[in-house]
Amino acid sequence: MTVLIAGGGIGGLTLALMLHQRGIPSVIYEQASQIREVGVGINVLPHAIKELATLGLLPALDAVGIRTKELIYINRLGQKIWNEPRGTDAGFDYPQFSIHRGRLQKVIHDAVIERLGTQAVRTGLRLGGFIQDEGGVLAHFTDSRFGAGSETVRGEVLVAADGIHSVVRKHFYPNEGRPSWQGVLLWRGAAEWPQFLSGRSMFIGGGMGAKLALYPIAPGSAPDTRLTNWAIAIRVADGAITPPPVDSWSRLARMDEVLPYARRFNVPGVDVEALVRATPVAYEYPMCDRDPLERWSFGRVTLMGDAAHPMYPVGSNGAAQAILDARALADALKKADHPMQALTLYEDERLGKTAEIVRLNRTGGPERVIDEVEKRAPAGFDFIDRVISPAEREAIVRGYAGKAGFALNQVNR
Numbered sequence: 001m002t003v004l005i006a007g008g009g010i011g012g013l014t015l016a017l018m019l020h021q022r023g024i025p026s027v028i029y030e031q032a033s034q035i036r037e038v039g040v041g042i043n044v045l046p047h048a049i050k051e052l053a054t055l056g057l058l059p060a061l062d063a064v065g066i067r068t069k070e071l072i073y074i075n076r077l078g079q080k081i082w083n084e085p086r087g088t089d090a091g092f093d094y095p096q097f098s099i100h101r102g103r104l105q106k107v108i109h110d111a112v113i114e115r116l117g118t119q120a121v122r123t124g125l126r127l128g129g130f131i132q133d134e135g136g137v138l139a140h141f142t143d144s145r146f147g148a149g150s151e152t153v154r155g156e157v158l159v160a161a162d163g164i165h166s167v168v169r170k171h172f173y174p175n176e177g178r179p180s181w182q183g184v185l186l187w188r189g190a191a192e193w194p195q196f197l198s199g200r201s202m203f204i205g206g207g208m209g210a211k212l213a214l215y216p217i218a219p220g221s222a223p224d225t226r227l228t229n230w231a232i233a234i235r236v237a238d239g240a241i242t243p244p245p246v247d248s249w250s251r252l253a254r255m256d257e258v259l260p261y262a263r264r265f266n267v268p269g270v271d272v273e274a275l276v277r278a279t280p281v282a283y284e285y286p287m288c289d290r291d292p293l294e295r296w297s298f299g300r301v302t303l304m305g306d307a308a309h310p311m312y313p314v315g316s317n318g319a320a321q322a323i324l325d326a327r328a329l330a331d332a333l334k335k336a337d338h339p340m341q342a343l344t345l346y347e348d349e350r351l352g353k354t355a356e357i358v359r360l361n362r363t364g365g366p367e368r369v370i371d372e373v374e375k376r377a378p379a380g381f382d383f384i385d386r387v388i389s390p391a392e393r394e395a396i397v398r399g400y401a402g403k404a405g406f407a408l409n410q411v412n413r
Contacts, residue, residue, distance in 0.1 A: 007160065075205060092411055295351075
């Protein structure tokens with residue numbers, strides 16, 4: 001059996017490693033001319049790190065990322081709403097990592113090249129179309145760099161790991177249209193900055209109109225510095241900011257638009273405005289998702305990652321869910337008697353779980369606790385327990401963890 005993987009992102013690369021571990025050959029076809037370290041910071045939760053650990057990647061992740069120690073929710077005034085230890089500091093068998101997305105991708109890519117060989121990742125090839133029959137799938141790839149030349153290959157299974165604008169998803173759902181955007185704009189960047197608190201701490205703060213995420217993603221050039229990631233999400237209203245097209249994923253942010261919002265946040269020990277000013281390059285993204293699908297698999301073709309379930313970037317779950325997809329799909333292909341049976345098993349395992357997370361993220365995920373506090377105490381508070389009880393805060397935060405599959409008892413069992 002040979003598995004054709006359209007897309008060389010985190011999900012597609014992880015799938016190739018998982019398949020190799022189970023003795024199943026695969027080839028990745030990536031439309032970019034090379035696998036580059038693009039993007040900014042993300043968090044990868046213990047349930048996904050558990051899967052990467054089974055692939056022997058923990059030492060490489062430690063070399064380029066930060067093991068997250070604690071998460072702190074604050075309001076826009078910097079008052080603490082909730083804090084909790086994370087990863088191994090919370091008793092998990094596996095850490096949580098705050099890491100540059102591109103560096104995470106490179107760690108996985110390097111392992112694919114080392115274990116599967118250089119021909120396992122074919123770059124500069126865009127999936128143009130496919131046909132399938134009882135025996136396999138014939139996929140046609142075109143040269144995405146020069147528009148000339150093409151390659152047609154055959155495999156037993158085709159996996160679409162080609163993102164929110166998936167060619168395969170569009171083939172099966174031609175009338176779905178563009179991604180859904182509800183007016184939330186995201187600015188992101190990273191700069192080397194003096195470490196705050198433990199040097200492994202993460203802040204999420206703000207309110208309903210604007211939120212801030214702040215956390216280190218790599219060691220800095222000096223012992224007391226970190227490459228520090230920031231993200232500001234705002235709801236665009238009244239034409240104050242020109243909204244981007246929903247297909248725009250790499251537009252440069254304008255500092256004259258970002259800085260007024262950066263000044264709104266008071267974070268203990270961090271000058272947010274100065275951090276944003278020190279950032280060499282910042283990017284602007286529309287915060288988009290798509291409605292959950294009724295089905296991912298059609299014969300010998302299936303979807304995974306953002307092609308299957310693009311979600312709002314709250315709760316640290318986007319990359320994690322793609323990694324979990326890879327494990328479930330590789331397991332199903334290994335144990336099933338027929339590829340189509342395997343794709344059904346994979347879909348049964350993953351579709352419902354990810355659909356629930358998509359819906360939860362639309363309501364704010366665990367960060368909804370910040371909104372609840374602002375609704376009840378918009379001018380701040382003297383004592384948080386008088387605004388919202390510890391039990392109610394815990395229900396919001398821990399409830400999301402259980403539904404998203406990374407509660408302590410779920411990961412450690």
